[in-house]
Amino acid sequence: MKHYPYQIDSLESYKEAYKQSLDNPAAFWGDIARNFSWMHSWKNVLDWNFEEPSVKWFDGAKLNITVNCLDRHLEEHASDIALIFDANDPEEASRHISYQELYDEVNRMALVMKARGIKKGDRVCIYMGMIPELAIAVLACARIGAIHSVIFGGFSARSVADRINDAQAKAVITCDGAYRGAKQIELKSIIDDALEQCLSVQSVFVVNRTNTPVSMIKDRDYWWDEEMLNIPLGSFCEPEPMNAEDPLFILYTSGSTGKPKGVVHSCGGYMVYATYSFVNVFQYQLGEVHFCTADIGWITGHSYIVYGPLCAGATSLMFEGIPTWPNASRFWEICEKHRVNILYTAPTAIRSLMGLGDEFVESFSLQSLRVLGSVGEPINEEAWQWFHDKVGKGRCPIVDTWWQTETGGIMISNIAGITPQKPAFATLPLPGIFPELVNENGNVIEGNEVSGNLVISHPWPATIRTTWGDHERCKQTYFSAYPGKYFTGDGALRDKDGNYRITGRVDDVLNVSGHRIGTAEVENAINMHQGVVESAVVGYPHDLKGQGIYAYVIYQGKHNESQDQLRSDILSTVIRIIGPIAKPDKIQFVQGLPKTRSGKIMRRILRKIAERDASNLGDTSTLLDPSVVDSIRQGAL
Numbered sequence: 001m002k003h004y005p006y007q008i009d010s011l012e013s014y015k016e017a018y019k020q021s022l023d024n025p026a027a028f029w030g031d032i033a034r035n036f037s038w039m040h041s042w043k044n045v046l047d048w049n050f051e052e053p054s055v056k057w058f059d060g061a062k063l064n065i066t067v068n069c070l071d072r073h074l075e076e077h078a079s080d081i082a083l084i085f086d087a088n089d090p091e092e093a094s095r096h097i098s099y100q101e102l103y104d105e106v107n108r109m110a111l112v113m114k115a116r117g118i119k120k121g122d123r124v125c126i127y128m129g130m131i132p133e134l135a136i137a138v139l140a141c142a143r144i145g146a147i148h149s150v151i152f153g154g155f156s157a158r159s160v161a162d163r164i165n166d167a168q169a170k171a172v173i174t175c176d177g178a179y180r181g182a183k184q185i186e187l188k189s190i191i192d193d194a195l196e197q198c199l200s201v202q203s204v205f206v207v208n209r210t211n212t213p214v215s216m217i218k219d220r221d222y223w224w225d226e227e228m229l230n231i232p233l234g235s236f237c238e239p240e241p242m243n244a245e246d247p248l249f250i251l252y253t254s255g256s257t258g259k260p261k262g263v264v265h266s267c268g269g270y271m272v273y274a275t276y277s278f279v280n281v282f283q284y285q286l287g288e289v290h291f292c293t294a295d296i297g298w299i300t301g302h303s304y305i306v307y308g309p310l311c312a313g314a315t316s317l318m319f320e321g322i323p324t325w326p327n328a329s330r331f332w333e334i335c336e337k338h339r340v341n342i343l344y345t346a347p348t349a350i351r352s353l354m355g356l357g358d359e360f361v362e363s364f365s366l367q368s369l370r371v372l373g374s375v376g377e378p379i380n381e382e383a384w385q386w387f388h389d390k391v392g393k394g395r396c397p398i399v400d401t402w403w404q405t406e407t408g409g410i411m412i413s414n415i416a417g418i419t420p421q422k423p424a425f426a427t428l429p430l431p432g433i434f435p436e437l438v439n440e441n442g443n444v445i446e447g448n449e450v451s452g453n454l455v456i457s458h459p460w461p462a463t464i465r466t467t468w469g470d471h472e473r474c475k476q477t478y479f480s481a482y483p484g485k486y487f488t489g490d491g492a493l494r495d496k497d498g499n500y501r502i503t504g505r506v507d508d509v510l511n512v513s514g515h516r517i518g519t520a521e522v523e524n525a526i527n528m529h530q531g532v533v534e535s536a537v538v539g540y541p542h543d544l545k546g547q548g549i550y551a552y553v554i555y556q557g558k559h560n561e562s563q564d565q566l567r568s569d570i571l572s573t574v575i576r577i578i579g580p581i582a583k584p585d586k587i588q589f590v591q592g593l594p595k596t597r598s599g600k601i602m603r604r605i606l607r608k609i610a611e612r613d614a615s616n617l618g619d620t621s622t623l624l625d626p627s628v629v630d631s632i633r634q635g636a637l
């Protein structure tokens with residue numbers, strides 16, 4: 001018997017599901033949603049218009065996602081393992097947390113938060129390493145209806161403060177420190193710095209992970225363990241009845257303007273879509289171990305470490321460390337040790353492991369692996385082949401999953417072992433997803449063997465609902481370029497069989513090691529450095545990271561330092577303002593930037609120079625001063 005009634009199990013059933021979703025999307029998703037636990041049913045499955053935009057799935061229904069992640073599994077699966085934790089230090093014992101244990105801990109933490117006055121609708125910022133308490137914190141927020149905003153542990157105090165202030169978060173959950181490979185990150189002290197600029201935060205809960213001495217501020221900072229001790233084991237926290245359209249979380253992501261935006265997902269639709277896509281794309285079978293290597297600070301971790309797997313009653317593996325520490329066998333050791341069945345990772349990790357040599361993977365049989373997955377950036381054919389041959393030993397299908405923070409779940413992907421795979425192609429849309437390619441004039445490009453901008457013409461349950469505090473921005477960013485359609489910001493091509501290949505961003509957003517970074521954000525950070533007059537940032541192809549960051553900088557400060565020293569000072573500024581992930585790979589000092597008469601930087605030219613493709617720069621006649629191009633070209637790095 002299929003454990004999930006909505007699980008696709010043949011090419012025919014994929015085609016049938018796709019057809020049904022096309023004929024009547026509301027009926028299709030309504031049938032799927034009935035397999036979840038609701039406190040009250042919906043009035044309408046779907047109300048929408050993409051003009052405002054307004055998207056409502058299952059409106060009027062009441063639910064709590066944690067009932068679906070936890071309570072629902074207790075009757076038959078209480079002792080099944082919900083989370084496996086593998087620590088940064090391979091010598092540290094791993095932890096196996098059953099559904100019953102996870103349920104108990106989430107209930108206690110939810111009560112801890114309630115006791116400190118946190119209630120439905122309050123925002124809670126979570127800034128932690130990849131330890132089980134992070135998943136518990138996320139679920140405890142959802143249990144009481146507080147809106148979580150998880151911030152990746154690599155962001156700087158200033159980035160954290162901006163996000164806390166934007167959401168007006170009332171509480172923060174953090175750790176004293178986090179282990180990451182050979183490094184230790186002092187999370188609590190970063191939070192202390194951030195909170196100097198944040199007036200909304202009333203309480204901070206601190207997990208002791210690294211035994212790092214930290215300063216604890218009276219009546220603001222509380223140790224997680226001490227707080228939990230106040231709540232007896234076995235305590236029950238009533239799950240907050242949430243409207244399907246109430247926000248579940250905010251997740252900040254970069255766009256083409258300087259300020260990251262808070263993508264908002266709702267409770268009902270997100271739950272249905274994260275679970276549906278998890279169960280189908282990976283063809284999850286009950287009892288299997290699913291290892292998603294992302295950090296919960298990104299959408300991949302939200303949907304495919306926490307919510308999707310737990311709603312499906314799966315065993316989800318959380319890894320605290322990095323793939324290359326203490327050596328490049330780390331992933332493979334984990335796969336063997338925990339008999340991992342599904343490994344879901346990013347091309348950047350695959351490329352870096354590939355570059356370190358086959359010997360690290362070859363000594364592992366990896367027999368338990370059944371499905372491999374890739375996410376976050378285009379996977380080049382060489383990396384795909386290596387993943388397939390060396391990791392999957394030629395027998396595991398690879399799902400190349402295209403999606404975004406805004407889409408909440410996987411949108412275009414092959415279905416493991418069921419729909420055909422094609423290296424470097426995300427292939428076909430999931431049921432309920434209607435992609436189109438459009439040209440610059442907004443006309444839909446019909447037929448196959450074509451390319452254009454990728455849009456989605458109809459809502460799916462995990463559609464972005466708004467950008468926190470600024471609905472107009474959501475409309476402008478996603479729903480205005482092609483009225484009536486959701487614009488992804490990606491370019492794509494469609495082959496003769498209708499398979500999609502994502503070619504990359506068509507806006508000013510970079511994808512560096514699978515992380516989204518806005519060029520304007522990096523420019524703003526560089527411009528904060530003393531003596532920098534102006535800068536322009538573009539991406540260029542990078543063997544390991546997919547894209548590298550190339551910065552052109554006009555510096556007019558005092559030149560008593562060497563250029564190398566100046567570069568390293570600018571890097572420190574970027575790290576301090578955004579975090580290490582936004583560090584430029586190359587900084588070229590220039591006298592001027594190529595600008596049009598109206599003062600617009602011609603990035604096309606800068607991109608070509610950064611890509612070392614400066615032989616044909618196209619039309620430069622509209623430039624204010626064409627001679628700057630030659631001098632930039634001569635100084636190119």
Ligand code: PRX
Pocket residue numbers: 253299300374375376377378379400401402403404405406426488489490502504505511514515516
């Ligand atoms: O450009 C696409 C790329 O990552 C962007 C979304 O980034 P983010 O919101 O951080 O979410 C990443 C994880 C879902 C997309 O606009 N992208 C994501 N997956 C793929 C991809 N590009 C090519 N192939 C993919 N499989």
